[in-house]
Amino acid sequence: xxxxxxxxxxxRYLADGYETVRGMSSRFAATICSHxxxxxxxxxxxxxxxxxxxxxxRFFIALALALEPGQxxxxxxxFNWPNAGLYDLFVSHVRRHEVPDAAFVPxxxxxxxxxxAALTEALGGGTxxxxxxxxxxxxxxxxxxxxxxxxxxxxxxxxxxxxxxxxAYPTLGDTVHTWLxxxxxxxxxxxxxREDIVAAAKYVLCRAEAVPLYAPFLExxxxxxxxxxxxxxxxxxxxxxxxxxxxxxxx
Numbered sequence: 538x539x540x541x542x543x544x545x546x547x548x549r550y551l552a553d554g555y556e557t558v559r560g561m562s563s564r565f566a567a568t569i570c571s572h573x574x575x576x577x578x579x580x581x582x583x584x585x586x587x588x589x590x591x592x593x594x595r596f597f598i599a600l601a602l603a604l605e606p607g608q609x610x611x612x613x614x615x616f617n618w619p620n621a622g623l624y625d626l627f628v629s630h631v632r633r634h635e636v637p638d639a640a641f642v643p644x645x646x647x648x649x650x651x652x653x654a655a656l657t658e659a660l661g662g663g664t665x666x667x668x669x670x671x672x673x674x675x676x677x678x679x680x681x682x683x684x685x686x687x688x689x690x691x692x693x694x695x696x697x698x699x700x701x702x703x704x705a706y707p708t709l710g711d712t713v714h715t716w717l718x719x720x721x722x723x724x725x726x727x728x729x730x731r732e733d734i735v736a737a738a739k740y741v742l743c744r745a746e747a748v749p750l751y752a753p754f755l756e757x758x759x760x761x762x763x764x765x766x767x768x769x770x771x772x773x774x775x776x777x778x779x780x781x782x783x784x785x786x787x788x
Contacts, residue, residue, distance in 0.1 A: 539568045540758055542575055546635050547602040558630050560595030562671065562699060563736030565780050566729045567599040569759065570667070570697060573741070574603035576754050577666055577693075584664045584691045587611040587656065589648040589682050590671035590699070593623065594630045600667065601636045609660050611642040613651065613672075648672050649681040653688035664691040671699035674706045683716055693750060695726070696742040703737040713740065721772075726751055728768045730779035745773075752776060 541548045551571065555564045574586065586600045591612035601610035612631075616624035624645060631641055642659050644651070649672075657663070668686040672678055679698075686696045698713060700706055717723055726748055727741040743751065755776055756763055764777035766784070 539565070539762075540572065542571055542603070544575070544602060547571055547599065550598060550602055550634050554634050555595060555599070558595040558598065558634075559593045561592075561735050561737070562596040563729075563732040565732055565736070565778075566739050567596055569727075569729055569755075569778060570596075570669070570741075571599050571603040572758055573695060573751065573755075574600065574667055576751070576758075577695075578605050580750060582666050582691060582693050582750075583608070584666035584694065585609050585611065585660045586667040586669075587613065587660075587665045587686075587689070588669040588671065589613045589685075590673075591616075591627060591643075592671075594627045596669060596671070597627075597641075598631055598634045598636060600669065601631070601641050602634070604640060609640055609642050610636075611644055611656060611660055611665075613644045613646065613648045613656075615647060616643075616645050648685060649678055651685060653685055656685065656689055664694065665689045666691045666694040667697070668694065669697045669699065674700060674709060676708065676712045679709060679712045680716070687720075692744060693747045694743070695751075698740045698742065700737045701728070701740045702731070704734075717742075722746075724748065724773050725768065725770055725775040727755055727776040727778060730764070730777060732780060 588597050591597045591614040597612050670682045672682050722744050724745050725740050726743045729739040731738045759778050762778045764779050764782040767774040768777050
């Protein structure tokens with residue numbers, strides 16, 4: 538049983554609305570990330586949210602509902618797949634699940650060519666405190682999306698990467714680990730395990746100095762979901778949250 542939040546509208550969406558919006562992000566991950574956003578607010582980290590690869594808005598809606606008044610969520614997507622009706626469908630889902638119009642910013646564009654200043658301007662100024670990347674799953678695309686996120690993220694903010702360790706995209710990890718080696722100030726805070734082949738794992742990244750802001754909270758709030766061995770990233774051990782933490786039984 539996952540903990541609920543202090544937002545009835547968010548809890549309703551996670552419990553009853555999440556599966557009504559098509560997408561490939563897990564409810565398990567959305568719940569954890571919603572709690573992280575609320576925790577940021579509780580410890581005084583302000584700012585907006587952004588997502589690359591919004592699709593119909595499944596994960597985006599959870600992020601937007603976890604924001605504070607005056608904060609905004611940018612949904613960045615070409616909105617052209619599987620057809621031209623995706624944009625209108627996205628907007629209808631967002632409104633149906635009670636995200637205020639003032640809180641979401643749909644951006645119909647290619648994230649790989651989006652200048653950081655344009656994203657900041659669209660959000661009305663300020664920094665992004667939570668950036669979810671679920672765009673094109675190629676090396677060049679991910680590098681560009683990470684560059685955009687790094688340019689706008691709050692120093693204490695979180696960058697979350699979808700489809701990590703996915704068997705269909707085995708080289709994405711190479712891209713991420715190269716990026717991390719070039720930026721020793723960043724590390725993997727947490728690995729959110731997959732639910733199944735569709736709802737894949739996520740990496741939650743933050744600057745090393747921000748880890749103490751989040752790690753104790755995650756370990757306490759999601760204690761039943763903590764995999765005790767953690768994830769060995771050589772330079773550090775990250776928290777692993779999984780729906781069913783266990784070790785193999787060996788007689």
